[in-house]
Amino acid sequence: MGFGTYITKRLIVALGLLFVVTTLNFAIVHLAPGGPEAVLLSNPRLTVEARTAIIKSLGLDKPLYEQYIAYVRGMLTGDWGTSYFYLEPAFKVVAGRVPATLLLMVPSITLTILIGVALGILAARRPYSLLDRALSSVAFFFYAMPAFWLGFLLLTVFSLYLAVLPASGMTSVTGVGFNPIDYLRHLLLPMLTLTLVNVANFSLLVRSSLIEVLDQNYIMTARGKGLTERTIFYRHALRNGLLPTVTMIGLYVGFILAGAILTETVFSWPGLGLLTFDSIFRRDYPIVLALFFIFSAMVIVANLVTDIVYGLLDPRISYE
Amino acid sequence: MSTKNLLGISLLILATFGLLQVGFAQTPPKTMVVAITAEPDPTDLNPIRMITLYWMAETYADLVEWDQNGKTEPGLAQSWTVSPDGLTYTFTLKDGLKWSDGQPLTSDDVAFNFKIFTEQSTFFYYQWASIQVPDSNTVTGFALKPGAIETPDPKTVVFHLSAPSATFFIYAGGWPILPKHYYEGMDLSKNNPDVTTMVGSGAFIPHERVPGDKIVYVANPYYYGGKPFLDQVIFKVYRDPTGAEIGLQSGEANLMLNVPAQDVPALQANSNLVIGTEQPQLNTYIILNHHPKLIDGSDNPVSNLLVRKAIVLSLDLPSILNASFGTFYKDANQIQVPNMYYLGKAVWNSTIPMPEWPYDPTTAAQLLDQAGYPAGAGGRRFTLNLVIAGQPGASIIKMLQLIQSSLKTVGINLELVLMERSAGRQRIFRGAVPKDWNMALGGISSSPDPDVNAFYMVSTLADNGAAGGFNAGGYYNPLVNQLTVLGENTTDVDQRVAIYQRISGIAHEEVAVLELYYPVEIHAWNKMYQGFVLGLGNPPHDYWGIIKHQSLAKVNIVEVTTTTSTEAMPVGPDYTTISAVVIGLVAIVGVAAYMIGRRGKKAN
Numbered sequence: 058m059g060f061g062t063y064i065t066k067r068l069i070v071a072l073g074l075l076f077v078v079t080t081l082n083f084a085i086v087h088l089a090p091g092g093p094e095a096v097l098l099s100n101p102r103l104t105v106e107a108r109t110a111i112i113k114s115l116g117l118d119k120p121l122y123e124q125y126i127a128y129v130r131g132m133l134t135g136d137w138g139t140s141y142f143y144l145e146p147a148f149k150v151v152a153g154r155v156p157a158t159l160l161l162m163v164p165s166i167t168l169t170i171l172i173g174v175a176l177g178i179l180a181a182r183r184p185y186s187l188l189d190r191a192l193s194s195v196a197f198f199f200y201a202m203p204a205f206w207l208g209f210l211l212l213t214v215f216s217l218y219l220a221v222l223p224a225s226g227m228t229s230v231t232g233v234g235f236n237p238i239d240y241l242r243h244l245l246l247p248m249l250t251l252t253l254v255n256v257a258n259f260s261l262l263v264r265s266s267l268i269e270v271l272d273q274n275y276i277m278t279a280r281g282k283g284l285t286e287r288t289i290f291y292r293h294a295l296r297n298g299l300l301p302t303v304t305m306i307g308l309y310v311g312f313i314l315a316g317a318i319l320t321e322t323v324f325s326w327p328g329l330g331l332l333t334f335d336s337i338f339r340r341d342y343p344i345v346l347a348l349f350f351i352f353s354a355m356v357i358v359a360n361l362v363t364d365i366v367y368g369l370l371d372p373r374i375s376y377e
Numbered sequence: 378m379s380t381k382n383l384l385g386i387s388l389l390i391l392a393t394f395g396l397l398q399v400g401f402a403q404t405p406p407k408t409m410v411v412a413i414t415a416e417p418d419p420t421d422l423n424p425i426r427m428i429t430l431y432w433m434a435e436t437y438a439d440l441v442e443w444d445q446n447g448k449t450e451p452g453l454a455q456s457w458t459v460s461p462d463g464l465t466y467t468f469t470l471k472d473g474l475k476w477s478d479g480q481p482l483t484s485d486d487v488a489f490n491f492k493i494f495t496e497q498s499t500f501f502y503y504q505w506a507s508i509q510v511p512d513s514n515t516v517t518g519f520a521l522k523p524g525a526i527e528t529p530d531p532k533t534v535v536f537h538l539s540a541p542s543a544t545f546f547i548y549a550g551g552w553p554i555l556p557k558h559y560y561e562g563m564d565l566s567k568n569n570p571d572v573t574t575m576v577g578s579g580a581f582i583p584h585e586r587v588p589g590d591k592i593v594y595v596a597n598p599y600y601y602g603g604k605p606f607l608d609q610v611i612f613k614v615y616r617d618p619t620g621a622e623i624g625l626q627s628g629e630a631n632l633m634l635n636v637p638a639q640d641v642p643a644l645q646a647n648s649n650l651v652i653g654t655e656q657p658q659l660n661t662y663i664i665l666n667h668h669p670k671l672i673d674g675s676d677n678p679v680s681n682l683l684v685r686k687a688i689v690l691s692l693d694l695p696s697i698l699n700a701s702f703g704t705f706y707k708d709a710n711q712i713q714v715p716n717m718y719y720l721g722k723a724v725w726n727s728t729i730p731m732p733e734w735p736y737d738p739t740t741a742a743q744l745l746d747q748a749g750y751p752a753g754a755g756g757r758r759f760t761l762n763l764v765i766a767g768q769p770g771a772s773i774i775k776m777l778q779l780i781q782s783s784l785k786t787v788g789i790n791l792e793l794v795l796m797e798r799s800a801g802r803q804r805i806f807r808g809a810v811p812k813d814w815n816m817a818l819g820g821i822s823s824s825p826d827p828d829v830n831a832f833y834m835v836s837t838l839a840d841n842g843a844a845g846g847f848n849a850g851g852y853y854n855p856l857v858n859q860l861t862v863l864g865e866n867t868t869d870v871d872q873r874v875a876i877y878q879r880i881s882g883i884a885h886e887e888v889a890v891l892e893l894y895y896p897v898e899i900h901a902w903n904k905m906y907q908g909f910v911l912g913l914g915n916p917p918h919d920y921w922g923i924i925k926h927q928s929l930a931k932v933n934i935v936e937v938t939t940t941t942s943t944e945a946m947p948v949g950p951d952y953t954t955i956s957a958v959v960i961g962l963v964a965i966v967g968v969a970a971y972m973i974g975r976r977g978k979k980a981n
Contacts, residue, residue, distance in 0.1 A: 089800070090800035094807070095807065108845070142420040154588070157589075209620075231408050332589065334616070
């Protein structure tokens with residue numbers, strides 16, 4: 058089977074998986090206890106007629122299978138329905154939050170990968186040394202720390218006591234116009250929170266992987282040939298040692314949005330994470346389903362891309 | 378690490394710190410930032426939707442306003458009359474009223490306002506039943522009765538009712554008036570207005586909204602109460618009270634609404650902040666299930682009056698509440714709130730004792746024996762559950778845990794069932810009757826009329842005691858139902874007040890609900906901002922009176938002498954010190970790395 062055939066088959070499988078996942082999302086969301094009525098109809102002053110009119114206007118009076126068909130049709134045509142609470146197309150509401158999320162995610166992911174790999178390399182170069190132990194200890198410390206707690210800690214130190222960074226949001230509350238420095242100041246703490254919590258993961262993985270590679274026979278052969286440790290490490294060991302990191306990056310990109318929910322809540326960052334949090338509590342089904350669709354698609358696509366990239370990097374992998 | 382690299386990193390760090398200081402956007406003059414945490418992101422600024430009503434309190438003025446004591450005072454209307462038969466209400470508008478875009482505010486706007494709410498707002502249409510007729514073509518199924526509203530001249534609005542209505546004046550007078558020239562033709566049941574072009578009559582008008590982040594309101598130069606002192610007010614959404622408090626203390630926000638009671642001491646320690654309280658018309662209580670059986674067929678002890686009395690006698694509520702909320706609460710002893718008025722007369726029943734029930738666990742135990750629930754092994758009698766929907770604050774959790782401990786002393790084992798808000802509300806209110814719970818934590822906004830609490834807390838009218846009704850415990854007393862109907866139709870002030878006082882008395886005697894407390898809203902603000910008017914409430918939105926247009930219009934920024942006392946907020950080291958420390962650390966780490974690197978090279 059050639060590369061092209063492999064990709065085609067994987068794409069078909071990915072699409073099928075996406076369909077199954079979105080169906081499961083629909084089922085889980087609608088079968089979960091509670092519902093938008095519990096939130097929308099919480100005003101006790103509503104009469105029976107009013108409640109009926111509201112339920113009907115939202116299409117919630119239809120049988121579940123009819124709602125599912127409308128949902129699938131909407132997914133295929135790009136019509137994700139109208140938000141029960143925003144009274145705007147779900148696509149528009151979600152799309153409006155994407156830039157904020159990208160602004161937070163892209164630098165976080167980039168920094169996490171770069172710093173994580175660098176620290177892992179640093180630790181693996183001198184395994185079990187004082188530096189390695191120190192880096193591993195710090196990594197475990199941040200790995201074990203809940204993201205929201207770290208966020209509050211950073212807020213308290215940098216926003217409250219040192220008063221050098223803002224406490225919330227994406228821009229200054231009273232700022233006007235586009236100010237990249239203002240964005241950067243607001244981005245620092247949430248980005249630092251996400252990065253610190255996740256970089257530990259990467260650094261430990263890279264370290265373990267490199268140490269394992271350095272024990273291989275071909276490394277011993279290279280040493281026997283008289284190559285310097287530096288050459289052995291960077292030319293022979295590193296590329297193989299970083300292969301598991303590729304998988305990790307794929308998984309990380311897919312799941313980072315979910316992890317950002319807590320960070321966005323702590324810093325009131327108006328991104329998809331916060332929208333997810335609010336929409337779930339309000340049972341704003343169109344928004345919730347649209348977001349779950351996006352998250353599922355991201356994970357599936359990230360896995361697919363990871364598989365492809367892995368195959369390109371490792372010549373031992375064939376597409377049979 | 379080379380010396381060049383070390384130097385480069387140090388310079389980078391210094392530059393970053395420099396940018397941090399330079400990059401901060403300057404605050405425009407006369408702006409106040411309000412930190413909001415009690416509500417999630419305002420989803421829209423659609424004036425006919427209940428969800429965003431609280432965000433419009435500064436944008437739209439009412440015909441009539443109410444002061445802190447429930448006394449009416451002129452709003453957009455300078456005067457009003459009611460015909461002796463109670464069928465004709467005439468409002469005369471003030472001279473020279475204008476909308477924020479300079480257009481005149483006339484009686485046509487008032488008439489239009491009722492039309493749009495009646496026809497498009499499923500949340501509120503029923504409130505003016507006496508001027509409506511059924512119409513299948515509108516969203517609500519109602520339309521204005523022909524001739525129900527007359528506008529004989531631009532300053533006069535006349536309402537013709539088909540039947541006397543005790544509540545008409547409160548709802549009609551206290552409702553935000555919308556501009557006809559802006560909203561005419563707009564289907565607000567399907568579309569939201571454009572925030573950037575909104576028009577209002579209040580002190581501040583929305584100008585910009587960033588979803589999930591903030592709403593910017595700008596001063597209305599045509600506000601009938603005089604141009605506000607501030608230029609703009611920004612409502613900033615914080616998802617967590619801790620973040621909001623940090624924002625307040627760091628100066629990012631200037632006013633914080635709904636400070637959790639347990640966080641007040643920390644804010645009080647900051648001498649730059651002022652703490653103030655408001656008493657909204659809220660009532661927090663425990664819904665008691667009055668059905669004799671639960672859905673699984675098991676016995677429900679709470680349905681027995683003796684058990685209910687035993688429960689209330691076993692609780693030292695004043696101590697429990699004090700331990701939980703400090704001084705930030707008000708003891709509750711009846712279904713009506715203490716600041717509920719009907720046309721200026723308090724509805725409060727002063728004959729009901731305060732505290733409502735004495736702390737008497739001995740009598741409580743005797744009542745339980747009498748009810749047929751003797752103490753068994755270990756003193757246990759039976760188990761009850763209490764469902765809580767949502768995320769109650771730490772103070773409420775503490776209160777419930779203290780209640781749990783108190784009930785244990787008389788042999789009642791109380792299980793606290795904390796549920797996510799939507800699932801919990803469905804279980805409490807929409808679940809089938811009989812229910813699967815004995816008690817549930819409830820709360821109600823009593824505004825704007827005493828009929829609200831009477832109808833929704835203790836009546837079974839209009840299926841209010843059935844599945845989906847607010848009287849989820851199913852308390853039923855036919856006399857209460859009759860009195861509630863009578864109260865809705867009685868316009869004589871003294872008679873009406875007496876009716877609701879009697880309902881409160883009956884509910885007290887029969888322990889219809891377990892009254893807990895009337896919440897107090899705590900706000901904190903920077904003392905540079907002065908002029909707030911606290912306690913404005915009443916119809917139709919009784920939350921956050923501090924941000925109603927009458928209050929915000931008076932707020933100004935006053936220069937105050939900064940304090941250097943030991944109570945001041947802790948301030949960290951300055952940039953120079955920070956930079957010096959960081960550079961020093963970088964230098965040490967850099968040198969150490971260099972030394973390690975050199976040793977490594979030698980080893981190779």
